[in-house]
Amino acid sequence: MVPMAKKAGKAKTKTWSAGNDDYRLSIKPSPDVMSPSHRQQGFTLIELMVVLFIIVLGSAIVGINIATGNDSTELKAAARDMVSALRYAKGQAAIERQQITVDFDLGNNTYRVSGRDRVYAIAESIGMTIVTADSEIFGQGLAGFRFYPDGSATGGRITLERSNKKWQIDINWLTGLVELNEPKQ
Secondary structure, rough: EEEEEOOOOEEEEEEEEOEEEEEEEEEEEOOOOOHHHHHOOOOOOOHHHHHHHHHHHHHHHHHHHHHHHHHHHHHHHHHHHHHHHHHHHHHHHHHHHEEEEEEEEEEOEEEEOOOOOOOEEEEOOOOOEEEEEHHHHOOOOOOEEEOOOOOEEEOOOEEEEEEEEEEEEEOOOOOOOOEEEEOOO
């Protein structure tokens, strides 16, 4: 065997056997690889603590953003549920060919659709304001909206508010169209 040139600690040897070229690779560390300038060094304790601090800080910021998002998410979910109930009432009025009402109790933060037994509750922390026709105000804190078989409605607006967030539900009196809008702050 005749040793060939070494590269980065690997030595290539060539042997001849019965007319075929047969190559063998032998790995031997060369002295320059083991020199102090090439040794791998680990992380210091300070470097590890800085990285952990950055990870914890990032997690805390994400957690705070998620926690503050819950209020606005709950408000928007309540508004969407209310829009669904109002649209359901509009559809039922057309299908059944009779007037359907959605009645609100502002004192208890609840509402219900006529012809259904279920009472829908809104979180106490959500404020509700209703603007509707005089004929649909039944007493202190009791009001509603009426949908007619021809698609029209008494019309009005519901405003849901929590902290500094608001959502408005507009009911068109002519078309009975129910729209959910986030008013400009």
